[in-house]
Amino acid sequence: MTLKPWREIAEPHSDVREGKFQQAEFAADLSRVHAGTATGEYQNPVLFFQRTFITEGMRLLLDSVVKRLAGKGGDPVIQLQTAFGGGKTHTMLAVYHLAKGAAPASELQGVPPILDAAGVTELPKARIAVLDGVDLLSLASKPRVHDGCTVRTLWGELAWQLGGETSYEHVKEADLTGTAPGKKELADLLAASAPCVILMDELVRYVSQFEEGKTLSGGTYDTQLSFVQALTEALKAVPTAVLLASLPFSDREAGSQQGVKALRALEHYFGRVQALWKPVATEEAFEIVRRRLFTNINDKLAMESVCRAFADYYIANREDFPQETQDSKYFERLVHAYPIHPEVFDRLYEDWSTLDNFQRTRGVLKLMAKVIHRLWKDGNNDPLIMPGSVPLMDADTRNEAIYYLPQGWDPVIERDVDGERSETWEIENKDTRFGSVQACRRTARAIFLGSAPHSVQIASNQLVRGLELERVLLGVAQPGQQVNLYKDALRRLSDRLHYLNHANNRFWLDTRPNLRREMEERKRRFQDKEDVFPTIRERVQRSFASGVFGGIHIFTGSGDIPDDWALRLVVLPPDAAFSKSGQSLAVERATEILKKRGDQPRFKQNRLIFVAADYDSVSRLKDHVRSYLAWRSIVGDYKDNRIVLDNLMAKQAQASLEQAEETVRRMIRETYKWLLAPVQEARPGKGLSEVMWEHFPLNPGAQNWSQEIERVLKENELLISEWAPIHLAKVLKDWFWKDDVKDVPALTVWQQSCQQLYLPRLKDDTVFQNTMAAGAESREFFGFAQGKEDGRYIGFSYSKRTSLIMDSSLLLIEPLTAAAYMEALRASEEASRAKTAEAGTGASTTTVPAGGGETPRVEDSAKGGYQAGGATAGQIVKKQFYGSIDLDPILAKKQFADLVDEVVQQFTLRPDVKVKIAIEIQAESPSGFDDGLQRVVKENCNVLKFKNAEFEIGE
Template sequence: MSLKPWREVARPHKDVLEGTFKQSEFAADISQVVSGVAPPEYQDAEKFFSRTFITEGMRLLLISVARRLAGQGGDPVIQLQTAFGGGKTHTLLAVMHLAQQEVGTDRMEGIPPILDEAGIQDMPGAKVAVLDGIRLSPSQSIDHDGVTIHTLWGELAWQLLGEAGYALVADSDADGTSPGKAILQKLIEKASPCVILMDELLAFVRQLEVGKAFKAGTFDSNISFIQALTEAMKLVPDAILLASLPESELEAGGSMGQRVLNALETYFARVESVWKPVASIEAFEIVRRRLFEHAGSPSEVDGICRQFSEFYREHGNKFPQDTQSNNYFERLCQSYPIHPEVFDRLYEDWSTLDKFQRTRGVLQYMAIVIHRLWKDGNSDILIMPGSLPLYDSNVRNKSIHYLPQGWEPVLEREVDGKRSEPDSIDGNDTRFGAVQAARRAMRTIFLGSAPTVSNQNAKGLRVDQILLGSVQPGQTIQLFEDVLRRLHDRLQYLYFDDNRFWLDTKPNLRREMESRKRQIDTQTKLIPFLKDRTGHLFGKRNTHCFAGIHIFTSSVDIPDDTGAGPRLVLLSPDPLYAFSKGDAKNACAAAEEILRKRGDQPRQKQNRLIFMVPDFDALSRLKDHAKTYLAWNEILSDIDEGKLNLDLFQINQAKKYRDNSDRSLNPMIRETYKWILCPLEEIVNGKPTLTWESISISTTSSNFSSNIESTLTEEEWLISQWSPIHLKGLLDQWYFKEDQQAINALKVWQDSCNYLYFPRLLNDGVFKDALKKGLESTAYFGFASGKEGDDYLDFCFGDGAGADITLDDHCVIISSDAAQVYQKHITASSDADTDGTGATDIDTDSGDGGQVDPKPTESKRTTSDGGRLDPDPSVQLKQFYGMVDLDPVKAKIDFATIVDEVIQQFTSKHDVNVSISIEVQAESPKGFDEGLQRTIKENCTILKFKNAEFEA
């Protein structure tokens, strides 16, 4: 079967064919229909339905309307809400023509099956009232046969019942107050069966300034009217209200419009049935029926589309995967004579642009395209992306109407037209010129990339998509692949990356940057750079409260100590560690790994760690920003070194892009590392259960670290001032029992550093301050620098404001009850010593000038062979020496245990000097080979061994 051009099979409507259409006529105006001045395709019900494709949503809505008017159920109120240009007004017109029945329902194409499905044999005609929010004005009255009407309810009553209806609401209309549900119910019952259509209602109500009275009433009275009307509608079984509301903030029109939309949605939602919007596949038929009088006989269309489908399957590796299914053949038939790729690009890409109306915008654009192609005798088999006549000024102007500034020269030079580079390529190579390969490829790339080039993650079109939009059956695919390489080499605004092509308004020096950006290694360049930049955000160390800020640091390199403050740990910028409100599991797991372990060993001071984790949504942008900066910086370095020869404009542009990237990096880091992740534990069933609390910090603060500190303080995740009552509560809960009324103060402080269910104190100074404040009163606890026997040394209780508190292994905190008992004891002893009537357990007559020895005398104990069993307490032991043999297989684990259990006991003291020596001996009966000897010697040199020798 020969493949006929589309113009020999299909025929456009007369207005499209002759170019006499008016773009505004694609926008249905219900007020024009009511007044009888609309174009015939909207005014005449028979013509209207002949050009209207009844979508699934419209079908369900018309069934509901028919049943409601026939008193057989149906929804009393239906809200039509969809995107700009989504067919709301067109749907209202369909309801109006069905309800009015100015022609018989048998002459309305598509309506008889709907009435059959609704189970209605003879649907009654209904009164129709139309309230058009754009036509009506809050400040101007309307005159009907000498009757002046001011309000929406006055206009509604007049349209439904004339003077009799208006009489019901005359008083309310005159003073601008809502008539109330009862009056509206009476009005609707008298007019039923009836249909009330409200189009662009928001456009009317948003003009009512809050607190100001208009002829049409106040804002509140109009909202009350809507509420009363929706409630009244459900009380009348054969009356229905349909109202169109915008979906987007852009259509709502500012803050007042959004406020009105919220109010209207609230009241309509009480009784509404929301209309189902147009599906993408239905949009094909809507456009085709409106633009084409005859789309071709089914047999011709089927034959042509089947050859396209077979061509795609025959070359399946050259075209997108979805073209290989029978479903794509059906799409070809449904959209003929327009290729589905045209619809896909317009509906998926162009409809995302501001003000591009989804269905109406496609209709307007394709009407101009079809008119120009028809006039120029286009002989393409289908109207494809590669068919777009972008050389025509009207088509070009419409194409760039919704795009940012700068596309006009790109189209002229690099897409289509007599002065374009693709035209030159086609003209100078007959292989390309015979099928307009360069121009068809560039038209396809423009349609697929122009509206999304600034915000699309995967920019542009893949090669297989370009071939789909350019190549027709019978043409050589290789020819189009060759021309893409030629275009890539010669065009200034065409970009290529990762098998994708796209156009941009910027000259492609950026292509050089993108190429370099792809070569930046994450581990060796990106991560170190981000680590350095993030470190600069925190400023100097003494400007924040943290003992250390560990940026992308492995757990083994994060100290396990109490420190002068908590340690802030920033997780690596890896998607596996990223945080989002919907999924924080991975980030918490990564933080818990560092929290619980230091390398392979358990971590003790868990309550000294606080984490910052990257935001999942911002992380990819941060990496892209950083790579972009590094790439531009590398380009400028090559320019300085003479490796790149660029003109002054390109050099300045590169500097501008580099500086812009530099300025955006710090805010981007703040935006990415905005989540604080704080570990907490609760005691559940006697066991600590780990939970993670998260909060995002402000990303605009100039001092990053101070902002973090203040947030931690506000959330009470970090305590810089601690009341003694809280310390007393902690002591009573965890330490003071019936058999234990004193606890080592150092242990309490260290426990607060260890356990996540303890408060996280800024440093030991906070702990000491709480102790001092508590010792000013007898209500909390007592304190002593040590204990010998039953005596407390330097005992303080209620008089310790000036106490010098040193945290060591001897100092103790004493419960308030025990402190009171002990204070009474020493008071009684003191009184007894003073009056000579009492005695104490201590011999005050020691023969050495009255000095009392606080240490009781104890004889040395020896073993049976005369060896020492216990040290003599009168001798100060000043040195320690220990030696242990380690299993070489698990020496790493054993040594870590020794460090934790022995060495740290010494290093935690300020006045203890510790030295450690390691002796390694190895023997081999067969001797050590030269390679092993060389390796060992080199490693020992690097590790600074004092002696490292092999012997015979």
């Protein structure tokens, strides 16, 4: 759903829209109105009430004044005491226009209901006296002349304003002598002038100029206080007279020490008879500002639609926004504040109003008038005016904001917050994801609005520093937008901005450069080869476990990568990155390593797999590594007392270091994302193709990097960890059993698979041996022999389980050849047994050669026949064999393997031959065997199921 922009629903007043307003117009000046010289919106009672929102406090006060002037009760003295800019003078103006009666009450917006509630049909016109302490400052030492009548004191001025010379006669003697009139004289004066209203503004300023012990023509300090006391008492005696007096809210507003003293005294006297006055609530301030800045709401349904969309958006993303936004009342706040977001008011009224010279309502009006004028001029189409909308690139808006702040904020805004030369603009120009919604500028503006006043309070330890993340998001995010986009923008700003600080999930701008500037300066010290690449290498090394690889070589030269049978992973350096879009240095570097080991040719090419960095990510990775190195050096210098940081900055530096380290870890995984594998094609009649490089992306989010690489290799059949015998048989048929060659050494096949890029790449020789063992019992794949002499296979085995020792003598035999050889061998055995049986019964005179016959040759078996020898009649048949041998304990493993191949298998390959092997081990030590050795040997003997295994004392 598309939300209507605020400019189509709420139209600013013409002076705001056209930028013709004057700063002074926002300052309600009671004296100028009384003199008839104020601007129309303040001078004209009808216009004044049109642009005035009658707050609850003002309604109660006007109700009391109306009743008082009509003689129906009401309070005689009302003291207005609110914070600077809290609406005191504006309230007095409302009383002034209401009491003066220059316009009928029926034409004053919001007034008729007040009269009705008070039971007053027609309010009588009242005489009005305006005693503005600032306007009357000179009266203390210099008399004023009104139409020939000279007045010297505050009470003289009061009398003259209420009734001219006639009223002046009541206090003439007191005015001439500078002494305070008594309660009776003042009561008579008020009674003669009733109904009447006295408006006292800035009274503290006037009284504070009278120093104790010093007499001026306007009286003394004590006479001023005596006058106030007598006046408040006299008002109680006149039922149709009322006094409104405004006093400063705080000592700071009172000014000097004498001003504070005067404030305390006046509070005492007014406090004895004052009525309570409810100050302006924040929600009421919404309407005050809206009434003054905007004409009206043109489309209330559209307004409610916008506010509802914002309220629903906050509820849908409840984890990201302040708790208050989850309350149904927040929708009402949005409606009351429209078209300005409530967060703008909260920041101005809660934060900016704490500044010495920022008046609550007047200051908000002045700032927002400039904001609205610029947004209107620029055609801003946001649905609401938010903290992120404040156009600080506009000179008028920026100057209005920094006017209330200490020196030094202009460069902060210009560099870090807003403007064509700011970092935020640069980031958005390079990243359209941010630029499309001005995510960086809006975020920086919101942080400025919410944190700039804090820098003043922090100096006096009055406030927690910074704006919470949830409030930053509240000031920028709009319905239909992803909240995470602004979180990403905030992370980017934290990395780039010089004046932005953050700690404990709070963010603030300050006029003092943050540690980032120091970090940026240090980043320039670090060079690629000397600093950055070694750091990346160290981090990559941490990420790997060995897994399937016999060796992992990170940024290693070709001369230091062994040319052996182990599977090896080669991680190329960042300056040899891979790009899918064109020729890359990764392929060139990998090709060099593949072809040569140093200056020598490399043979085992099919044992190398490569990992390369992504070309488009390398520069970012190097930048993040430099940031990490810079933060590490700052933290190191702080710990070694080479630099001085306060506690907060030290924590920030440590947190930034940890964040930078995590960013480097993540960026390394995102950057080293390409797996490169060399392959070749063998084309019939055309030989081998050139080396081709297959590339596959790695998942940067995988838990285990080594396992992820292994997964990609296996899924794309670049690495085989389990191999079916049929595939081995096909490789043998295609590449090794050619022409008249019907057998091939198994070791040759394994070694060729390690060397030739067109052959399958096996994980290790165990995979190869397991494949041979799995195919041993089948007639479909291959036969075995442990050697070949004079055309005969030694240790021949086919279609049955057998133990295999893969050495240079183990042969893989083509299955048809193996079948024919086995058939010939069987026929030879049968003939041999027949002749042996015949010789045993004496029925034959044929002689049999020693050894029981002749084994068929491979060539003969291939022809399907064999050559038989004769037997000698009467020869004794030998049925048992016994042999013993001493083995060298160092070479025993190899000697025993030879013994099995050359002797034992001669018996096991023949049917009906039972073979028994016993091993006897004797060991002697002149010094004896220690307990540890005895324990290990006994345990191992038990596992191996020795019949006897004992240690003896010996002779």
